[in-house]
Every structure is written in structure tokens, then in C-alpha cells.
Amino acid sequence: MTDEDLSYIQQKINYTFKNRQLLLQAFIRRSYSQENPQWQNNEILEFIGDSELDSFVVRKLCTELASFGNADHQFYCKKNEGDLTKLKTQYVEKESLAHCIELLEFNKYLIMGKSDIHNNAQESLSVKEDLFEAIVGAVAVDSNFDRGSIDTVCTTLLGYIDFDDDYVELVKDWCKKNHFSEPQYSIDVWKTEDDLFVCTASIRHPLTYEHIKREGKGKTKELAKMDAAETLYYEHCEITDMRSAVGKPERERAISQLHELAQKGFFDEPEYTYEEEYDGNGLTVWRCDCNIRNYDEHYQAKASSKKEAKRDAAYSELLYILDLEEESQTSRNDNYYYDDDDLDD
Numbered sequence: 001m002t003d004e005d006l007s008y009i010q011q012k013i014n015y016t017f018k019n020r021q022l023l024l025q026a027f028i029r030r031s032y033s034q035e036n037p038q039w040q041n042n043e044i045l046e047f048i049g050d051s052e053l054d055s056f057v058v059r060k061l062c063t064e065l066a067s068f069g070n071a072d073h074q075f076y077c078k079k080n081e082g083d084l085t086k087l088k089t090q091y092v093e094k095e096s097l098a099h100c101i102e103l104l105e106f107n108k109y110l111i112m113g114k115s116d117i118h119n120n121a122q123e124s125l126s127v128k129e130d131l132f133e134a135i136v137g138a139v140a141v142d143s144n145f146d147r148g149s150i151d152t153v154c155t156t157l158l159g160y161i162d163f164d165d166d167y168v169e170l171v172k173d174w175c176k177k178n179h180f181s182e183p184q185y186s187i188d189v190w191k192t193e194d195d196l197f198v199c200t201a202s203i204r205h206p207l208t209y210e211h212i213k214r215e216g217k218g219k220t221k222e223l224a225k226m227d228a229a230e231t232l233y234y235e236h237c238e239i240t241d242m243r244s245a246v247g248k249p250e251r252e253r254a255i256s257q258l259h260e261l262a263q264k265g266f267f268d269e270p271e272y273t274y275e276e277e278y279d280g281n282g283l284t285v286w287r288c289d290c291n292i293r294n295y296d297e298h299y300q301a302k303a304s305s306k307k308e309a310k311r312d313a314a315y316s317e318l319l320y321i322l323d324l325e326e327e328s329q330t331s332r333n334d335n336y337y338y339d340d341d342d343l344d345d
Contacts, residue, residue, distance in 0.1 A: 001027060001109055012104055014156040015139050015149060022142045024111075026134040029121065031113030039111075042134035049137030052145075056154040057091045095222060096161055098128035102220055103160050106131060123220060132157065167229035171201070174237040180205050185228065187221050197221050201228035203236075212236050239323050242266055249322060254315035258292075261321075267294040270317065272310050277302070290317040 006023055010016050017023045026042050033041040061084055062077070077084070090096065101107050107122040110131065121127045136153060143149035171183050180203045188198040196217040204211045214235055216228025245264055246257045262269040270292050277285045288309035291298045297320060301312035319325065 001111065005109055009106065009109070009135075012106075012156075013135060013139070013153050015143075015153045017138070017142050019142055022138040023135075026138040027106075027109050027111050027131065029110060029112045029116050029127075031116040031121075032111050033113075035113045042130065042137075045134040045137035045141065046130045047133075047137065048140050049133035049135065052140045052150050053092055053133060053136050053154060054088075056151055057088050059151075060091075061087055090166070091158060094125050094129045096158075097132040098125040099222065099226075100157055100160050101128040101132050102223060104157075106135075125222065167226060167233045170233050171203070171229050171237060174233070174241075175203055178205075178240075179207075183229070183232075185225050187224060192217065195219070197224035199224035199228040201225070201232045203232070235323075238266065239321075243322055246318075249315065249318045249324060251311060251315045254311055254318045258290075258314050258318055258321075262292075267292050267321075270314065272313070274306055274309070288313045290314050292317065292321075295321065 001024060006017075006020055009023065022045070025040055026045050028039055028041045030041040030043060033039045107128050110116075110122050110127070112121055116122075116127075135157070136150065139153045140150050168183075175181065175183055184202050186200050186202075188200075191197055194217075196219060199216045199218070199221070200213055201216065202211065202213045212232065214228055214232040216224050216226070216231050218224035218227050242261055245266075246260055249257060258270050261267065270290055273289045273291070275287045275289075277287055279285050283304070285302050285304065286306045286309040287300055287302050288306065289298060289300045290310070290313035295317075299313050299316035299320065301309050301316060303309040303312060
């Protein structure tokens with residue numbers, strides 16, 4: 001591992017080592033130290049990091065979810081023990097920690113012996129989990145167990161993982177609620193030309209025989225599975241829920257229908273901006289832009305009044321969000337969309 005590699009890792013974890021040798025040790029596997037006895041491996045650092053990470057997550061959950069009563073000074077929490085255990089597990093489970101290492105591509109820096117190299121150990125979830133904990137342990141030792149330093153590194157590393165969007169679990173919960181069979185994931189044996197795994201996520205309704213499939217790609221099998229679940233969730237599950245929530249899109253109710261979906265938490269509240277123009281006869285024409293920050297594509301519409309322009313822009317945006325095509329008899333030639341890339345032209 002080069003000095004540039006060590007500098008890059010320190011930058012990504014938001015901590016500068018006093019003793020860089022400890023950071024290097026966090027990446028040394030036992031298989032390497034057995035072949036090179038002069039080098040210490042990362043197992044003790046992993047043990048320390050495991051404990052420090054647990055402590056950090058418990059303190060984080062208590063800070064966010066618990067408090068002391070104003071009068072009786074007793075300790076209160078918004079979650080029960082079972083809920084807290086589930087939340088803690090979500091942060092420290094093998095898949096989460098391994099996913100973080102995958103995103104940062106830290107596993108490519110592992111220093112391994114011949115047996116690990118032969119077994120392609122850098123792709124193992126357990127090995128990547130161990131590396132995560134060893135890095136935290138190295139920070140703990142280097143900082144003399146300074147809580148601020150440890151918390152900063154844990155916050156930074158875990159920040160690379162979006163815990164609120166576990167799409168595998170979201171799809172599973174959606175299937176259970178809507179009486180679909182358990183989601184199935186199949187991963188191709190062969191990788192793509194870009195050296196990516198391909199995973200197909202599929203769900204099926206046992207009564208209607210509705211069968212939905214979506215594909216995902218990733219550098220590892222786990223990332224490919226997560227990508228497939230995310231695609232399936234956004235392209236089917238969430239759209240189905242939104243259609244159920246507002247019913248058939250109606251031009252006259254489009255503004256309120258978008259507002260209703262925003263109130264239910266599907267996306268941010270729409271923002272409308274206006275621009276006054278004039279046609280060839282000098283008459284006023286209003287252009288309205290309907291912008292929802294969660295989506296790249298935004299719709300605009302022109303009309304003789306601000307109200308009509310807003311309504312038509314909202315209607316086109318609603319159809320786009322619900323993945324529906326506008327019927328020919330209600331379509332208007334002056335409604336159009338643009339995406340964020342157009343703004344750079």
C-alpha cells in the first residue's frame with residue numbers, strides 16, 4: 001500500500017493518523033502475517049473496533065430516541081428494547097458494514113497471504129466486515145480512545161450507507177402487505193463486459209399470476225441484489241402505492257393530487273414557478289414550471305392564465321410520476337418536459 005493510498009483512506013474516513021502504521025495494520029490479514037511474522041495482523045484492532053462500534057451505535061440511538069423527563073428525571077425512550085435491538089443490528093450487521101467497504105472500495109487495499117489471494121478473500125462479506133471494524137479499532141488506539149475521534153469516523157463511515165432505504169426489506173414488506181409471494185433474486189453466473197454482476201428481482205401474485213421482474217447491477221452480488229430491489233421498488237411497488245393513493249389522474253384535480261401524494265410522504269411538495277410571455281398577437285401567455293426535487297424530469301405548460309398553466313403542468317408531472325401516458329384527446333402540444341441535464345446546455 002502506497003503513501004497515496006493511506007492518504008486517500010484517511011481522507012475518506014475523516015481522520016488523520018498520528019501513527020500511520022496502525023492504519024496499515026488494519027488492512028493486514030492473518031494469512032499475510034503468518035507468511036511475514038514481522039508484521040502484525042488486524043485481528044486485535046478488529047476486536048477493539050467491534051466494541052467501539054457497538055458503543056457508538058448505542059449512544060447514537062439514545063441521543064436520537066431517548067430523553068430524561070423534565071420532572072421525574074427518569075429515562076424515557078420512543079422505542080422499546082426489541083425496536084432498539086433491531087435498529088442497532090441494522091447498523092452493525094455484516095451486510096451493512098461490508099456494503100460500506102464495497103462502496104469505498106477499501107477491500108482492494110487488503111494485504112493478504114497466498115491462501116486469501118487464492119480464495120479471493122477480499123470479496124467475502126466477513127472479511128469486509130472485519131476490515132470495517134479494524135479501521136475503527138485503529139482509530140481508537142491511535143487517538144487513545146478519544147470518543148470524539150471515534151464518533152467522527154463511525155459517523156463518516158456509516159454515512160455512506162443509506163439505512164432508511166433498505167430496498168430488499170421494503171420490497172419484502174410491500175409483497176407481504178399486497179399478498180405477493182416472497183421476492184426471488186437470481187444472480188447471473190457470468191459478469192457483464194464492465195465486470196458487473198447482474199441480478200434479477202421478481203415478484204409474483206399467486207392469484208392474479210401477475211409477474212414483475214426488474215434487473216440490477218453491481219460490483220458484488222450483494223450490490224447487484226440491492227440495485228435490483230431498488231429498481232423494482234421504485235418502478236413498481238411505489239408507483240402502485242401512489243396510484244392506489246390518488247386514484248385515476250384528473251387534469252382538474254392534478255394540483256391537489258400531487259399535493260396529496262406529497263402529504264403522504266412519497267416526495268417533496270411540488271414547487272411552481274411562472275414566467276409571463278406574449279404571443280404573436282400581444283396577448284399574455286403564462287408558462288408554469290412544476291418542479292419536484294425528487295425527480296430529474298420537470299414539466300412545463302403554457303396557457304392564457306396562471307391557473308390553467310399550473311394545472312396543466314401539474315397534470316403532466318402527475319402522469320410522469322405515475323408512469324402513465326396522456327390520452328391523445330387531452331394532450332396539449334404546448335406541454336413539454338425537460339430534465340436537469342438540459343439546464344446545463
